[in-house]
Amino acid sequence: xxxxxxxxxxxxxTFVAVLGGVVGFYVVLGGNTFAxxxxxxxxxxxxxxxxxxxxxxxxxxxxxSLLGAVGIASLENRASxxxxxxLITTFILGVGSLFLSITNSxxxxxxxxxxxxxxxxxxxxxxxxxxxxxxxxxxxxLMSRPITISVLLPAxxxxxxxxxxxxxxxxxxxxxxxxxxxxxxxGALLIFTLLVSPAASARYLVSSLRGGVxxxxxxAVITVWLSIGLAYLTNLPVGFFVGxxxxxxxxxxxxxxxxxxx
Amino acid sequence: xxxxxxxxxxxxxxxxPGRRVLDGVSFSIREGELVSLIGPxxxxxxxxxxxxxxxxxxxxxxxxxxxxxxxxxxxxxTTARIxxxxxxxxxxxxxxxxxxxxVPQQVSFDRELPLRVKDVVRLGIDGHKFGFSRDRKGRExxxxxxxxxxxxxxxxxKRVGELSGGQQKKVMIxxxxxxxxxxxxxxxxLANLDLKSQDQVVALLERVxxxxxxxxxxxxxxxxxxxxxxxxxxxxxxxxxACGPINEVMNSEVLTSLYGHRVDVFDYHGRMVVLAxxxxxxxxxxxxxxxxxxxxxx
Numbered sequence: 019x020x021x022x023x024x025x026x027x028x029x030x031x032t033f034v035a036v037l038g039g040v041v042g043f044y045v046v047l048g049g050n051t052f053a054x055x056x057x058x059x060x061x062x063x064x065x066x067x068x069x070x071x072x073x074x075x076x077x078x079x080x081x082x083s084l085l086g087a088v089g090i091a092s093l094e095n096r097a098s099x100x101x102x103x104x105l106i107t108t109f110i111l112g113v114g115s116l117f118l119s120i121t122n123s124x125x126x127x128x129x130x131x132x133x134x135x136x137x138x139x140x141x142x143x144x145x146x147x148x149x150x151x152x153x154x155x156x157x158x159x160l161m162s163r164p165i166t167i168s169v170l171l172p173a174x175x176x177x178x179x180x181x182x183x184x185x186x187x188x189x190x191x192x193x194x195x196x197x198x199x200x201x202x203x204x205g206a207l208l209i210f211t212l213l214v215s216p217a218a219s220a221r222y223l224v225s226s227l228r229g230g231v232x233x234x235x236x237x238a239v240i241t242v243w244l245s246i247g248l249a250y251l252t253n254l255p256v257g258f259f260v261g262x263x264x265x266x267x268x269x270x271x272x273x274x275x276x277x278x279x280x
Numbered sequence: 281x282x283x284x285x286x287x288x289x290x291x292x293x294x295x296x297p298g299r300r301v302l303d304g305v306s307f308s309i310r311e312g313e314l315v316s317l318i319g320p321x322x323x324x325x326x327x328x329x330x331x332x333x334x335x336x337x338x339x340x341x342x343x344x345x346x347x348x349x350x351x352x353x354x355x356x357x358t359t360a361r362i363x364x365x366x367x368x369x370x371x372x373x374x375x376x377x378x379x380x381x382x383v384p385q386q387v388s389f390d391r392e393l394p395l396r397v398k399d400v401v402r403l404g405i406d407g408h409k410f411g412f413s414r415d416r417k418g419r420e421x422x423x424x425x426x427x428x429x430x431x432x433x434x435x436x437x438k439r440v441g442e443l444s445g446g447q448q449k450k451v452m453i454x455x456x457x458x459x460x461x462x463x464x465x466x467x468x469x470l471a472n473l474d475l476k477s478q479d480q481v482v483a484l485l486e487r488v489x490x491x492x493x494x495x496x497x498x499x500x501x502x503x504x505x506x507x508x509x510x511x512x513x514x515x516x517x518x519x520x521x522a523c524g525p526i527n528e529v530m531n532s533e534v535l536t537s538l539y540g541h542r543v544d545v546f547d548y549h550g551r552m553v554v555l556a557x558x559x560x561x562x563x564x565x566x567x568x569x570x571x572x573x574x575x576x577x578x
Contacts, residue, residue: 047393160411167407170395173384174455177333177465178408221392225439230394275392 026139027203027246033151034200035242038212039235040155041196044162044189046217047230048169052100053090053190054213056107058197060086061206063110065131066117075131076146079201083194086110091187133257134205136246143202150199158192165189166227204242208257212238215264222275237267284310285346286379286462286495287332292341294327301327302338303519309463309512312493314485316506318530319516325499328516329465332497333380345379346462381456381494385467387448389441397443397451398423398436404458422458429492430454430484446477453484463495464488470500478505485509503530504551530554 020028045054060082068078086106093102139147158165168175168185176182193213200209220233245259282288288308294301301324309315317325330336332343381404389395401423406413413419427433432450435443440451449469456464469485470478486509489496500506503513503526513530514523517538522529530552535543539556546553 163403163407163413164410167403170389170393171384171387171400171403171407171455173387174382174404175408176335177380177382178459180408221394224394225437226394226396227399 023137023139024246024250026141026144027136028243030139030144030147030203031136031242031246032239033148034203035212035216035238036235037151037154037196038200038209039216039238040158040231041192042213042215042217042238043220043231043234044158044165044169045193045213046221047166048189050169050186050189050193051214052103053087053094054193055210056090056103057083057086057190057193058201058206058209059107059114060110060194061131061197061201063114063117064198066114066121070117070121076198076202079131079198080194082110083197084191087187087190087194091183091190094186130205131201132205133255134201134203134208136203136256137249139202147199147202150195154192154195154199161185161188203256204260205257208260211261211264212241215268216241219267219271222271241267282308282310285344286311287346287497288342288344289328289332290342290344292328292331292343293339294324294331294336295339300519302331302516302521305341305516305519305521307514307521307523309495309497311462311495312489313511314489314496314506314509315498315512315514316503316510317497317499317514317516318501318503321501323516324519325516326467328514329467329497329499333382333465379462381459381461381464383449383452383456383464383466383469385469385471387452389448391439391441393439393441395440396437397432397440397454398427400440400451400455401426401458404455426454426458429487430457444477446473446480449473449477449481450484453481453488457488457492457494461494463497466496466498468500469498470502470505482506482509507550507552 042054045051061079064078064080064082065075066078067082068075071078089106090103093106094100164175164180164185165188167178168180168182169189172182175185196213197206197209200212204212216237217230217234219237220230224230224233241260241263244263245256248254248259249256285308290306292302292305305324305328307315317328319325327336331338402419404426405419405422423436424433427436430450430453432447432454435447435451440448443451453464453466453469456466464485466485469481473481482505485496485498488494489509489511498506503510507526510526512524513526514521515529515535515538517535518540520538522534522538528534530545532543532545535545535554541556544555546555
């Protein structure tokens with residue numbers, strides 16, 4: 019369980035869990051879960067664009083995720099009710115299907131993009147995942163107070179001189195970055211689980227902002243560690259366990275909260 | 281700008297496509313004064329607030345503020361002329377954002393939100409700042425002070441989503457006070473509160489203005505709960521405004537002039553009742569929809 023390729027998996031999984039726990043906390047705090055679901059779908063088209071251009075898939079993932087973030091931040095507002103996010107998601111999926119139809123090599127990457135290959139992470143990928151995770155968590159930490167007041171008290175934030183559009187773009191850019199980095203580990207379909215489930219569970223377990231971030235990270239790390247360990251022992255997909263523990267954790271936290279509040 | 285004045289608006293004009301919302305509105309607010317902005321829906325109360333906060337570029341006019349400098353304790357009179365150009369409007373908003381604490385009308389918190397009362401107050405101190413906080417001890421001390429001043433120290437560790445509407449309003453006032461503003465701007469602070477909570481919020485705002493000497497500028501539909509504490513009223517209607525002590529503004533002569541048709545003001549057991557002439561055009565329709573035949577109930 020701790021051979022060299024598994025060590026890479028444990029380390030990469032831990033980085034991704036910490037990143038997902040931190041970024042996801044602010045995503046859930048601001049009710050941006052739909053956008054967090056939409057951006058990973060950009061990976062589908064991003065991987066296709068990278069295959070056609072002959073560049074590293076990570077470059078394509080990052081470029082398309084950031085484009086999606088800019089599109090959503092520009093068009094979404096309080097009155098639009100998620101319509102721009104839905105349209106951008108379907109548009110990107112359409113572009114992805116176009117890329118799929120014009121290249122053969124893209125098809126081979128699809129499985130890895132959608133479901134991840136945590137047990138096949140190389141030392142080079144590990145450095146990229148670790149470095150980007152640290153930068154992303156640091157950036158979110160520096161912006162944590164303005165992001166928090168922007169999502170919780172938008173009128174007060176505006177009166178204090180914070181540009182709401184820019185703050186939303188900053189948060190979505192962090193989601194795009196987290197998505198791109200986490201894809202090799204958990205895949206596009208399951209990064210949403212890591213971004214949303216630990217933070218949503220933490221809401222029911224702690225009462226403070228700082229406690230919420232810590233709890234979100236801890237739940238995400240435990241989810242990933244359990245998933246990798248069980249995947250190794252059972253030879254079942256990591257994604258299956260991540261998704262299962264995501265739902266179980268959320269339901270468990272809600273139930274515990276209801277029981278203790280009686 | 282006169283000594284002790286924290287805000288002065290002169291001939292403020294705001295035009296939206298197809299209509300003039302404010303048409304030469306002038307008023308001034310001194311430190312420690314509690315000023316009530318009264319008027320019917322759509323009269324321009326929120327437009328005045330947004331202009332003062334620098335969130336809206338007026339078409340023309342002049343706003344003068346005495347901004348508290350954050351880098352030192354000195355205060356400076358700052359003048360910004362608004363003539364519709366981008367550069368001068370930006371200058372106005374920069375000044376305004378440093379000077380005011382703002383309490384929006386509608387704030388709702390989920391019960392499960394991991395946000396304690398002291399977290400909300402903390403955001404009022406440095407929530408707009410990037411980077412990591414350096415003076416944590418000073419910040420925690422300030423939070424305790426503000427919670428004491430607003431009379432809610434026992435709520436410090438409570439989830440804000442579990443509090444009543446009146447308690448949440450006090451928390452938001454603490455949030456706005458935490459940044460030590462020269463003036464607090466509150467949009468409809470008494471809306472959706474029961475009578476007891478209204479009394480508590482009014483008493484708190486009186487303490488803020490008279491004990492802390494922070495100017496309080498608030499909007500309301502009904503002047504009655506605010507009569508005992510209001511130093512000055514600004515009544516806005518049809519783009520025009522009258523400003524002064526309650527008895528000088530809330531009388532038949534001034535309101536008739538503002539509305540352009542006859543309006544009667546009566547004192548009923550210490551409460552003000554404002555009645556419009558039933559033949560008074562569109563204002564009559566407004567009155568019928570709210571407070572019965574001919575009553576202007578804003």
